Amino acid sequence: MTTEHVDVLIIGAGLSGIGAAHHIHSAFPRRTYAILEAREAIGGTWDLFRYPGVRSDSDMHTLGYRFRPWTQAKSIADGPSILEYIRQTAADAGIDRHIRFSHRVVKASWSTEESKWTVTAEHDGKQVELTTSFLYLCTGYYHYEAGHTPEFPGMSQFGGTVVHPQHWPADLDYKGKKVVVIGSGATAVTLVPAMASDAEHVTMLQRSPSYIATMPGEDKIANRLRELLGNRRAYSITRWKNVAVATLIYQLSRRRPGLVKSLLRKAAARQLPRDYDIDTHFTPRYQPWDQRLCLAPDGDIFRAIRRGRASVVTGHIREFTPTGIRLESGSTVDADIVVTATGLRLLVFGGMRLIVDGDDVKLPETMAYKGMMLSGVPNFVFTIGYTNASWTLKADLVSEYVVRLLRHMDAHGYSRCVPTNDDPTVTEQPLLDFQAGYVLRAIHEFPKAGSRAPWQLGMSYAHDVVNLRFGKIDDGAMRFART
Incomplete structure (x- = not known):
């Protein structure tokens, strides 16, 4: 041969x-x-x-x-x-x-x-x-082949459906269902607003919060430059503009973490209901960019929370029950579907x-x-x-x-x-x-x-x-x- x-x-x-x-x-x-x-x-x-x-x-x-x-x-x-x-x-x-x-x-x-x-x-x-x-x-x-899913006690007795985002069933119907998304990373922050429009309610169940930054889904400067300069020249300028902005945010996060934390907190407060418990649900224990910032295009996750279509629960999981999840605090979260957005x-x-x-x-x-x-x-x-x-x-x-x-x-x-x-x-x-x-x-x-x-x-x-x-x-x- x-x-x-x-x-x-x-x-x-x-x-x-x-x-x-x-x-x-x-x-x-x-x-x-x-x-x-x-x-x-x-x-x-x-x-x-x-x-x-x-x-x-x-x-x-x-x-x-x-x-x-x-x-x-x-x-x-x-x-x-x-x-x-x-x-x-x-x-x-x-x-x-x-x-x-x-x-x-x-x-x-x-x-x-x-x-x-x-x-x-x-x-x-x-x-x-x-x-x-x-x-x-x-x-x-x-x-x-597989994502990371911790072994939660009692998962076998849960009467609903458990899925990992990496292996999403094409026929999963979550319309009108109670959905719990376990996790607080980029996948969870993406899933919650995407499912909230059709589900009865979506709960993001997190062990600890992550930093979430709001960004426009469309880059108006890029779109305008494309009209004026054409695709290639506008793309090159926009590329360097975005590199510069991202680098500035990263360097500021490393050198002035307190300032960036304050800015992210204020931005979240502006988009959440009045008197929302930001300290519990949107104040991470680590510094900005110790982990990657999660992105919320046009503030979609905050909008879903504000409209009552989604909510955030912060706590440690004690066990799965036949109808949902029980936390170490003793409270429960009901669910028909649990999504384990627990990492890769x-x-x-x-x-x-x-x-x-x-x-x-x-x-x-x-x-x-x-x-x-x-x-x-x-x-x-x-x-x-x-x-x-x-x-x-x-x-x-x-x-x-x-x-x-x-x-x-x-x-x-x-x-x-x-x-x-x-x-x-x-x-x-x-x-x-x-x-x-x-x-x-x-x-x-x-x-x-x-x-x-x-x-x-x-x-x-x-x-x-x-x-x-x-x-x-x-x-x-x-x-x-x-x-």
């Missing part, structure tokens, strides 16, 4: 993978590439999640690709619109013809002697192999096994170079986006860096590149310095970051633009060789 070879092999056909393919094909039209996708459709996260109201927490002028302007009026877009944007990008560039669906990669083995990867994937119950000169992972870091699970590199010259790569023993490559692992790149800004901002920069790296290798006749950390003064740090529960539960399984560049995972887009788009390729930590 002949094993097919491609110059670049991309794993994952989601937002990052389609963007990566566009960059590779545009820069190197004669290079061969393929995309292996474990699922049966394009879109990744945006095809997986089907719960009511699913949307982005980032505006589409930064979540969209740098090379493809977002032209719809709504800046905070719903999931189906984002999915269509990704699919249309793939179709217009012919990328969809390079995707192999239902190919779940289980192993990738590097040979220094041959300067190539041998990648093994499962397809239709069989194993298939491809070889590639460069392996590019766009797998994200969510575990697609992380999975590093889609769970694949990495091997270099016969030795398994132990990811926690590696260090991430510029947040996108691994020490001691040749011709290998992965994409992890920002936690404090749009994922795609970083994904685009990673793709641009890969193009520059491959051009550098072509110009000098190199066949392999490998980041090498031989500086004993660089100390290990967590790859993601983020206090969200889903990160803390799994961060020990990830590669490490370093105490200084180029081993840090930066969270500043402007800084990364300078370093990844214009920085030196041959920086001493990146080593090159010829076969």
Whole structure:
């Protein structure tokens, strides 16, 4: 059997993978590439999640690709619109013809002697192999098989329906039903107002509050600029405007947390009924941006509470009952449907096994170079986006860096590149310095970051633009060789 070879092999056909393919094909039209996708459709996260109201927490002028302007009026877009944007990008560039669906990669083995990867994937119950000169992972870091659901006492005796947002039943009828959404993160904040219009009542049951910021669903400045300047120029200006605003809010949150807390509290008070208990339900115990800010487009969750369609209950769950949930306080919350918006699970590199010259790569023993490559692992790149800004901002920069790296290798006749950390003064740090529960539960399984560049995972887009788009390729930590 002949094993097919491609110059670049991309794993994952989601937002990052389609963007990566566009960059590779545009820069190197004669290079061969393929995309292996474990699922049966394009879109990744945006095809997986089907719960009511699913949307982005980032505006589409930064979540969209740098090379493809977002032209719809709504800046905070719903999931189906984002999915269509990704699919249309793939179709217009012919990328969809390079995707192999239902190919779940289980192993990738590097040979220094041959300067190539041998990648093994499962397809239709069989194993298939491809070889590639460069392996590019766009797998994200969510575990697609299951989300995180704690074991609540008494769940088996509950007489209603329990669902997790990651596996939303297409036929779930919640019209006229009492719904309890357990959680206070972005998914819960999205679900509550989306379900409130049809349900009898929706209760957000939270153990502790999260910060919720109101933002207009439409960017009036972006829409006006598009009328005056056209799609492409308006998109570029809006993109940088939104980056600047988001960076300002993040930096202010880190340097003046008390001020940001006060502003968010006042904004919530203006949108909630008079004498509402904000201290209990909308005052988190942590500082702003220790966890990601939740977004309420046009204040939708506050509007649902104000109209009596939704409410918030804060407390610890003691047990499920046949008709709902009993709290540690002794009070009960009645429910016909319980949605466990209790978080996600992380999975590093889609769970694949990495091997270099016969030795398994132990990811926690590696260090991430510029947040996108691994020490001691040749011709290998992965994409992890920002936690404090749009994922795609970083994904685009990673793709641009890969193009520059491959051009550098072509110009000098190199066949392999490998980041090498031989500086004993660089100390290990967590790859993601983020206090969200889903990160803390799994961060020990990830590669490490370093105490200084180029081993840090930066969270500043402007800084990364300078370093990844214009920085030196041959920086001493990146080593090159010829076969």
